[in-house]
Amino acid sequence: xxxxxxxxxxxxxxxxxxxxxxxxxxxxxxxxxxxxxxxxxxxxxxxxxxxxxxxxxxxxxxxxxxxxxxxxxxxxxxxxxxxxxxxxxxxxxxxxxxxxxxxxxxxxxxxxxxxxxxxxxxxxxxxxxxxxxxxxxxxxxxxxxxxxxxxxxxxxxxxxxxxxxxxxxxxxxxxxxxxxxxxxxxxxxxx
Amino acid sequence: xxxxxxxxxxxxxxxxxxxxxxxxxxxxxxxxxxxxxxxxxxxxxxxxxxxxxxxxxxxxxxxxxxxxxxxxxxxxxxxxxxxxxxxxxxxxxxxxxxxxxxxxxxxxxxxxxxxxxxxxxxxxxxxxxxxxxxxxxxxxxxxxxxxxxxxxxxxxxxxxxxxxxxxxxxxxxxxxxxxxxxxxxxxxxxxxxxxxxxxxxxxxxxxxxxxxxxxxxxxxxxxx
Numbered sequence: 001x002x003x004x005x006x007x008x009x010x011x012x013x014x015x016x017x018x019x020x021x022x023x024x025x026x027x028x029x030x031x032x033x034x035x036x037x038x039x040x041x042x043x044x045x046x047x048x049x050x051x052x053x054x055x056x057x058x059x060x061x062x063x064x065x066x067x068x069x070x071x072x073x074x075x076x077x078x079x080x081x082x083x084x085x086x087x088x089x090x091x092x093x094x095x096x097x098x099x100x101x102x103x104x105x106x107x108x109x110x111x112x113x114x115x116x117x118x119x120x121x122x123x124x125x126x127x128x129x130x131x132x133x134x135x136x137x138x139x140x141x142x143x144x145x146x147x148x149x150x151x152x153x154x155x156x157x158x159x160x161x162x163x164x165x166x167x168x169x170x171x172x173x174x175x176x177x178x179x180x181x182x183x184x185x186x187x188x189x190x191x
Numbered sequence: 192x193x194x195x196x197x198x199x200x201x202x203x204x205x206x207x208x209x210x211x212x213x214x215x216x217x218x219x220x221x222x223x224x225x226x227x228x229x230x231x232x233x234x235x236x237x238x239x240x241x242x243x244x245x246x247x248x249x250x251x252x253x254x255x256x257x258x259x260x261x262x263x264x265x266x267x268x269x270x271x272x273x274x275x276x277x278x279x280x281x282x283x284x285x286x287x288x289x290x291x292x293x294x295x296x297x298x299x300x301x302x303x304x305x306x307x308x309x310x311x312x313x314x315x316x317x318x319x320x321x322x323x324x325x326x327x328x329x330x331x332x333x334x335x336x337x338x339x340x341x342x343x344x345x346x347x348x349x350x351x352x353x354x355x356x357x358x359x360x361x362x363x364x365x366x367x368x369x370x371x372x373x374x375x376x377x378x379x380x381x382x383x384x385x386x387x388x389x390x391x392x393x394x395x396x397x398x399x400x401x402x403x404x405x406x407x408x409x410x411x412x413x414x415x
Contacts, residue, residue, distance in 0.1 A: 058370075059370045059373055059375040060375045060388075062373065063375060063388055067388075067392075070385075071410060074407040075409075159265075174269065174273070175391070175410075177391035178412060181412065181414055184414060
């Protein structure tokens with residue numbers, strides 16, 4: 001089994017979905033999707049008086065964005081960043097509470113955020129995603145944040161520091177660039 | 192020297208004190224050898240405290256820390272663990288450093304080797320990187336860097352003057368050009384007008400340097 005921590009507002013997590021599903025399909029690997037809150041920021045504007053640190057963060061952010069768009073293009077995805085990073089807490093809370101196969105909700109929520117730039121903290125929108133994805137959600141959206149808090153604490157305690165994060169054989173890997181090693185472990189586990 | 196321009200097909204920026212660069216050296220040298228090319232290797236001396244805060248350790252314990260939140264610490268610890276496991280796959284040892292070193296001298300050494308003994312560059316990296324990450328080298332001591340050069344079969348006479356003169360000037364002239372040109376860390380790769388940070392782009396670089404046939408590969412840390 002491969003556990004995958006995601007945040008719908010993370011471009012890295014979004015771009016990891018297809019290669020992760022491809023891997024799971026090749027190896028008949030069961031996936032468990034769990035929520036994690038990443039911190040996404042606007043690309044800082046060039047300041048008149050920038051410290052080296054501020055300049056570093058601005059250049060890093062712009063570079064990461066450009067590379068995400070480049071690799072998204074290779075997947076056939078026209079990656080459009082929202083004007084400002086949105087909130088995803090409620091959708092993540094639902095993810096924490098869903099029973100059964102979470103993948104339809106995961107795919108629908110990523111699409112809503114990245115194609116429609118939807119507010120995934122809006123109960124009406126999250127309810128629409130639940131309905132459209134066909135998953136069975138029996139909990140209460142009004143109290144879902146409590147489940148998210150618990151899930152995030154568990155993720156933090158487990159040592160998760162970013163998304164997408166993969167946990168397999170008690171090892172944590174942050175980023176889809178680790179999929180070759182993850183595949184090696186999965187194959188070894190499968191015998 | 193313009194940070195984005197070279198006669199070589201690829202510019203590679205590295206810093207001796209970066210664990211990410213450490214685990215990228217052998218795969219990048221292997222790419223160079225596989226393709227029968229010569230890359231333009233250059234130093235980028237990181238100003239780590241400016242963006243990650245600073246810390247000092249003694250006997251494995253943090254004794255001083257400035258500007259680092261718990262999240263930053265967690266991310267740094269993960270990064271070291273991650274680099275360490277990939278280093279181990281390459282048969283290398285990676286111990287966390289006990290302070291943030293000034294790597295200017297061994298980085299100027301890269302320029303020296305590129306200009307005086309290009310074919311010994313791999314040997315120089317082997318003489319510097321693995322022992323530094325075993326905590327066996329004081330890379331701020333020029334005599335230590337000279338010994339590394341000699342161990343790699345490279346003439347070290349004249350290096351001190353180079354490190355104090357032309358080499359220092361070349362190194363220092365590069366540093367302020369990085370951010371304005373979109374480069375912020377190591378390893379960084381410059382392929383024409385494309386800039387990549389991280390060895391996860393090696394599959395793409397191989398694809399691009401061999402004609403861009405077929406579908407572009409995704410990012411990946413290649414494993415042997």
